[in-house]
Each structure stands twice: as structure tokens, then as C-alpha cells.
Amino acid sequence: MKHNAILLDSKGLHQVQNILYEVCGIYLTDSKQTMIHNRITLLLKDPVCYNIHTLDDLLRCIKTDSQVKQAFINSFTTNKTDLFREAYHFDDMLNRSLIPLLRNNDTIKIFCSASSSGEEVYSIAATCLYAKTLYKSHANIKIIGTDIDTNMLEIAKKGEYTLDKRLNKIPDWVELEKYFSIVKILPNGIMHLRAKDSLKSMITFQQLNLFNKNYPFSSKEFDMVFCRNVLIYFKPKDQEKILAKLHNVLKVGGTLYLGHSEDILGMGDKFDRLGNKIFIRNSEYSI
DSSP: OOOOOOOOOHHHHHHHHHHHHHHHOOOOOGGGHHHHHHHHHHHTTSGGGTTOOSHHHHHHHHHHOHHHHHHHHHHHOOOOOOTTOSTHHHHHIIIIIHHHHHHTTOOEEEEESOOTTSHHHHHHHHHHHHHHHHTTOOOOEEEEEEESOHHHHHHHHHTEEEEOTTTSOOOTTOOHHHHEEEEEEOTTSOEEEEEOHHHHTTEEEEEOOTTSSSOSSOTTOEEEEEEOSOGGGSOHHHHHHHHHHHHHHEEEEEEEEEOTTOOOGGGGGGEEEEETTEEEEOOSSOO
16 A cells, blocks of 8 residues: 655644644644654554645644544554553552542542553552452442543553563562463563453543543542643643643542652642652642
């Protein structure tokens, strides 16, 4: 099949940057222009772009064709994630945030707001299952994992991963066989895993653009919100808008987990800091 090619000059690159920001809020600086050119080249190999031959064609189709728009968004998402990445957050769940909820046998709701290919969501689910056993709880736990990238959501629903324990440190309490079927172990020790139904039954995946004006959740719906390593792709003013929406769907006393290079910016009075990018909603009032 013949692949299309579009040569992007400086003006064209800025047009791509602008429409990317317009449709999903991802903000790429001029230092990313080589990456932008490479992503557009890959995008044009997608079958949905078969009849696109010029930049004007592409920009028009992003605005008028939902399939092209989604393929365009998918081509610019960054999907670096691992099982139990930034493990101190799962330790905090085990040792603090889950304890009172499990002891009350409450229904617990957790929102993972940039779930990518799903490793983070399954790590949350495994932590919850282990904690239920540890604290002898019958609590019902519901986890919602969202992402803007539809390709990643399909991978997440399957729950199939490779794990190299030499590169990806797993917490000592995790007995992988309890939560994942070990499909294959290669001679180099790399494992092929599939999430068990005990994890999958707790999880619902759905598409959500964090840049959206409104989220499809109720005020104070969630006991915990994970928003890790995604705010960095937004402008500071948009980060604050996203944080305000996450604040509003989090219960008072609920926990917000952010990525290691992220912060709550101008919302310090709405949260108490626990360290390690762990924040507790302290304000009754929505923003």
C-alpha cells in the first residue's frame, strides 16, 4: 500500500501544535517539532488517513472525521507505564488510605485518570485485593480507569503484559500468581502475564479526555484519585483546571496521588500534603 507523506515547514508544524492543543489540550513546545514530524509521518500510514495527501486535508479531517481525529490524538499520546510504578503510592494505600475504608466495609471507589495500557489500574486492583485479605474486609471495590487513547484502552481491557523483574521492581508483598496468570516465562526470565478475573471484575475502562470541561462523575464520588505523569503534558493553567475537577470528584478526606514531577500548583489550601506526591482533600467546598 502506498503511504502518504507531508513535508511540514515551520508554519505547518505550528498548525499541528495548535490543533493538537485545541482537540485534547496536549501542549507541545517548539523543541518537540522533530517528534511532531515523526508522529505525523506514522499517522499517515494509518488506513483511516488513506485519502489524506496534504496538511490542509489532514487538518480538515481532524475537525470533521471522528476516526481521523481519534487516530491523530492516539498518535500523540505518551504511554510509558509499568506494573507498580512509583511503588510508594501502593504502600500508602496498604498502610494508610485503604485501612479505614476496608474496616468499615464501605464501597470503595477509585479513579485512575490516565490509565494508559492498564498496568497502573491492575496494580491498584491487586493492592486492594491484598489489603482486603490483610484486613479481613468484605468491602466492595470499584475502579474506573480512563484514558484518551482508544488503542491503549483496548490493550488495558485485555490485561496482558510482559514483566522483566530485573528492570521493574515489584513490591515484596506481591505474589504475582495470585493476581496474574503466568502464561510463559522466557529463558531470560521475562514473564508473560495475564490479569486474572479477580482483578478485571473490579475494573471498568472508559474513554475520557482530561481536557474536557466536565467529567461524567458525581461530586465527591471517589475515595482516591490517581493522576500520575499526565499533567506534565498540559499548560500550567490547564493543569490547575484539571486539578480542580479532580478535587471536586474526590471525597473530603480522600487521597490524590500525583506523578513524581507534578504538583497541586495554586491549590495548596485545598489539600493537605503527606509527602511523596500524596495529597488529602481538606475542603468541603467544590471549586
